Amino acid sequence: MQIYVCVKHVPDSAANITILDKSRIDENVTFLLNPYDEHAITEAVRIRDTFQESEVIAVCIGKDDAEKTIRSALAMGADRGLLVSSNDDHDSIETARVLKAAIERTGEPALIFTGKESIDAEGMQTMFRLGALFDFPVATNVIKIDVDETRAVIDSELSGGNVNTYELSLPCVVGAGRGLNTPKYPTFPDIVKSRKKTVKKFIFADLNIEPSKASMSIVELEPLKQARSPKEITGDASIVAQKILTILKEEAKVI
Amino acid sequence: MAQQIVDRRDIDFVLHEQFMAGDFAEKHEDFADFNKKTIDMIVSEARTFAIKELLPTYKEGDEQGCTFKNGEVITPESFKRVYDLLNEAEWLAMVEDPEWGGQGMPRLASSAAYEYFNAANYPFMMYAGLTHGAGKLVESFGTDEQKELFLKKMYSGEWTGTMMLTEPGAGSDVGALTTTATKNDDGTYSIKGDKIFISGGDHDIADNIIHPTLARIEGAPEGTKGISLFLVPKIRVNDDGSLGEPNDVICTGIEHKLGIHGNSTCSIALGGKGECVGTLLGEENKGMKAMFLMMNEARLLVGYQGFACASASYIHAVNYARERVQGKNLLEMMDPAAQPVTIINHPDVRRQLMEMKVYVEGARSLLYYVNYCSDMAKIAETEEEREKYEGFIEVLTPIAKGYVTDRAFDICSQGVQVYGGYGYIEEFPVAQLLRDCRITMIYEGTNGVQAMDLLGRKLGLKKGKPIMDLFGEMLKTVANAKKIPSLEADAVKVEELFNKLVEVALHMGQAAMSEKVLSAFANAHPLMDATGDVMMAWMLLWRATIAATKLEKAKKKDIPFYEGLLKSLTYFVDAKLPITIGRMNGLMNTSSAAVDIDAASFPS
Numbered sequence: 001m002q003i004y005v006c007v008k009h010v011p012d013s014a015a016n017i018t019i020l021d022k023s024r025i026d027e028n029v030t031f032l033l034n035p036y037d038e039h040a041i042t043e044a045v046r047i048r049d050t051f052q053e054s055e056v057i058a059v060c061i062g063k064d065d066a067e068k069t070i071r072s073a074l075a076m077g078a079d080r081g082l083l084v085s086s087n088d089d090h091d092s093i094e095t096a097r098v099l100k101a102a103i104e105r106t107g108e109p110a111l112i113f114t115g116k117e118s119i120d121a122e123g124m125q126t127m128f129r130l131g132a133l134f135d136f137p138v139a140t141n142v143i144k145i146d147v148d149e150t151r152a153v154i155d156s157e158l159s160g161g162n163v164n165t166y167e168l169s170l171p172c173v174v175g176a177g178r179g180l181n182t183p184k185y186p187t188f189p190d191i192v193k194s195r196k197k198t199v200k201k202f203i204f205a206d207l208n209i210e211p212s213k214a215s216m217s218i219v220e221l222e223p224l225k226q227a228r229s230p231k232e233i234t235g236d237a238s239i240v241a242q243k244i245l246t247i248l249k250e251e252a253k254v255i
Numbered sequence: 256m257a258q259q260i261v262d263r264r265d266i267d268f269v270l271h272e273q274f275m276a277g278d279f280a281e282k283h284e285d286f287a288d289f290n291k292k293t294i295d296m297i298v299s300e301a302r303t304f305a306i307k308e309l310l311p312t313y314k315e316g317d318e319q320g321c322t323f324k325n326g327e328v329i330t331p332e333s334f335k336r337v338y339d340l341l342n343e344a345e346w347l348a349m350v351e352d353p354e355w356g357g358q359g360m361p362r363l364a365s366s367a368a369y370e371y372f373n374a375a376n377y378p379f380m381m382y383a384g385l386t387h388g389a390g391k392l393v394e395s396f397g398t399d400e401q402k403e404l405f406l407k408k409m410y411s412g413e414w415t416g417t418m419m420l421t422e423p424g425a426g427s428d429v430g431a432l433t434t435t436a437t438k439n440d441d442g443t444y445s446i447k448g449d450k451i452f453i454s455g456g457d458h459d460i461a462d463n464i465i466h467p468t469l470a471r472i473e474g475a476p477e478g479t480k481g482i483s484l485f486l487v488p489k490i491r492v493n494d495d496g497s498l499g500e501p502n503d504v505i506c507t508g509i510e511h512k513l514g515i516h517g518n519s520t521c522s523i524a525l526g527g528k529g530e531c532v533g534t535l536l537g538e539e540n541k542g543m544k545a546m547f548l549m550m551n552e553a554r555l556l557v558g559y560q561g562f563a564c565a566s567a568s569y570i571h572a573v574n575y576a577r578e579r580v581q582g583k584n585l586l587e588m589m590d591p592a593a594q595p596v597t598i599i600n601h602p603d604v605r606r607q608l609m610e611m612k613v614y615v616e617g618a619r620s621l622l623y624y625v626n627y628c629s630d631m632a633k634i635a636e637t638e639e640e641r642e643k644y645e646g647f648i649e650v651l652t653p654i655a656k657g658y659v660t661d662r663a664f665d666i667c668s669q670g671v672q673v674y675g676g677y678g679y680i681e682e683f684p685v686a687q688l689l690r691d692c693r694i695t696m697i698y699e700g701t702n703g704v705q706a707m708d709l710l711g712r713k714l715g716l717k718k719g720k721p722i723m724d725l726f727g728e729m730l731k732t733v734a735n736a737k738k739i740p741s742l743e744a745d746a747v748k749v750e751e752l753f754n755k756l757v758e759v760a761l762h763m764g765q766a767a768m769s770e771k772v773l774s775a776f777a778n779a780h781p782l783m784d785a786t787g788d789v790m791m792a793w794m795l796l797w798r799a800t801i802a803a804t805k806l807e808k809a810k811k812k813d814i815p816f817y818e819g820l821l822k823s824l825t826y827f828v829d830a831k832l833p834i835t836i837g838r839m840n841g842l843m844n845t846s847s848a849a850v851d852i853d854a855a856s857f858p859s
Binding site: 187188192 | 289299303345812
């Protein structure tokens with residue numbers, strides 16, 4: 001069984017992002033494996049270990065530096081990697097076409113994992129576009145998955161904490177959610193071993209991706225400005241407590 | 256969450272541009288796995304682990320501290336989980352022999368991972384660091400049986416380790432210890448005595464604690480010559496490796512300290528009921544020799560601990576100075592319409608940051624260099640070469656511990672200063688870093704002991720050969736710098752400083768062997784200061800030489816970094832080097848006032 005995991009090289013969530021020329025970010029920050037993809041890799045490795053002659057392949061489109069993210073995936077247990085090297089930005093339409101081309105050239109997927117979203121663009125599209133291109137069923141924000149030779153039974157978390165259970169025929173595409181598992185840190189020996197695993201490189205232009213008639217591009221990026229204004233809450237203790245509760249529930253939406 | 260706790264760009268510079276860490280992969284088969292890319296990945300994973308797991312427990316560890324209840328030590332709540340994660344990922348024995356569960360990594364490359372871990376939470380890392388050190392003692396001096404029984408479980412972190420040396424009457428003077436060992440019929444020893452200040456002496460994060468313990472076998476000579484080393488487990492270990500009965504190793508209390516609250520500092524009673532059993536580690540009466548072999552490593556580790564606090568404080572201070580808006584630009588002071596600026600624009604704050612920058616950079620290069628020397632000694636092809644690098648380690652160890660931690664505390668203090676009033680408030684991390692850093696000047700041999708080691712042992716070691724070899728290396732750096740026109744003037748000044756140190760060292764060495772011996776030792780610490788300054792000058796010149804060479808073809812994003820390295824040298828030569836010359840002039844005076852003054856002249 002070949003299990004592909006699409007991974008993305010994204011800025012560290014803790015990085016201070018600076019916007020340049022209104023349309024791109026200053027890339028002089030740490031880039032890491034997209035956190036949702038860590039769940040995808042962890043699950044793919046778990047499933048691989050229950051099927052004989054299975055392998056996990058991490059696939060990524062990005063600049064050459066994105067090889068580091070593939071190596072992280074290899075350190076977490078993936079067996080080999082594919083990097084489609086490109087210095088340009090690609091919209092989700094093209095990204096899905098590139099991933100499909102890279103996957104088709106190297107094997108026959110039984111399962112394709114993605115993260116449920118990337119923490120930089122938050123587009124949430126790749127898994128659906130891949131599913132459409134391959135004509136595979138798709139489920140996203142998956143928090144549980146059981147796989148046998150022909151099908152996957154998955155739990156998908158909806159808003160409000162509701163869970164739907166689906167049965168998908170294989171091959172299928174699965175968007176990993178945070179509740180799927182707890183990713184483990186790679187062990188020191190696995191980090192060292194990951195350097196010896198192969199990462200096959202494709203040049204974007206060599207894949208002859210059919211251009212799409214539709215396209216998306218970034219018009220403008222704006223930094224998030226968090227407005228902070230003090231508010232005095234008055235009244236006796238029970239009124240103050242009630243007002244705070246209302247704010248936490250309705251404005252901050254944290255409870 | 257902070258993105259940075261230490262300067263990764265500078266770490267990469269020291270690893271790959273100054274000491275070529277990746278080249279060791281081709282130099283020796285033991286290091287073949289560790290090329291540049293692998294090292295980079297290890298450093299990146301160490302960073303991820305440090306920032307995601309260790310850092311969030313730093314403040315909590317400080318606030319909760321360790322508690323002592325019903326005879327048991329309870330560590331901060333989050334420590335156990337993080338300790339398990341550290342061990343699952345097998346970080347504890349990065350540089351040790353794979354045969355015993357180590358990872359066989361070159362020491363130079365491990366420097367960066369240690370810097371990240373310690374900068375994130377060094378009081379926590381002490382549990383792991385001491386375990387590693389104690390394991391190293393077992394590896395170096397243990398019998399096969401002791402290794403089988405203890406070592407893998409220590410290098411895997413399943414059991415922790417300590418160093419049980421200090422007693423109420425035996426601190427800096429270890430030879431005064433009174434713990435006794437009485438030989439039993441089965442070859443084991445019954446241990447009896449009281450130890451204090453034992454870091455990690457008791458805790459709840461692992462199932463067993465193995466204490467390498469110094470004690471005197473009955474009838475052994477007085478002083479350090481009669482001291483032996485024993486392995487004393489908290490819980491006895493059966494022949495099959497399983498845990499047996501408690502070994503009468505009782506924690507009687509913990510200290511309430513200025514800093515490192517997350518690490519337990521324990522008083523331990525050994526054999527109060529007469530049931531504490533240990534096995535001899537190494538030979539009888541050779542305990543101090545064994546400990547000395549470990550001393551360099553432990554002292555270097557303490558240098559790293561202090562330095563890591565400074566390294567983190569510096570990064571916090573720079574980030575704060577970039578964000579904190581306060582006061583107008585000095586040039587616009589009289590303009591009522593002028594907007595306030597970030598404090599990094601104020602000359603005095605910029606100077607503080609510069610002060611922090613030069614010592615952090617110089618100390619990083621110096622500490623990594625000592626580890627580089629360890630690797631070079633390991634792969635040396637001739638005995639002469641091995642001795643050369645081991646000599647460098649000997650000479651540099653008191654500086655890497657004593658001088659670096661002295662400066663590290665100064666840097667942490669500057670970090671507090673950059674924050675102004677907020678720096679003194681515990682809400683910000685610089686206050687804790689300052690407190691935690693302070694002990695590094697005291698334990699593992701006070702910095703006064705380090706200074707005496709430098710003057711009394713290291714200067715004259717092997718008739719001064721190591722130190723003269725080191726001067727040879729330093730002059731090579733000067734020669735390289737002189738080839739670059741823009742650095743020539745500074746290189747000449749640094750060379751003059753080197754030459755003056757030779758003169759001062761000879762003078763001090765002679766004074767130490769004359770009737771002025773007491774005056775000489777009263778000046779030992781200033782000598783360590785001056786020698787350390789010279790090492791800073793060496794490293795900063797070396798770094799600037801590389802920067803100047805690379806600047807021409809540098810990528811755009813690297814240009815400010817390299818230019819900053821040139822400015823570090825300029826600052827040191829302009830502002831610090833004259834002070835070093837002054838220190839040296841003071842040393843040539845070898846003032847005897849401190850020893851001549853009657854003790855009664857101090858206030859009563």
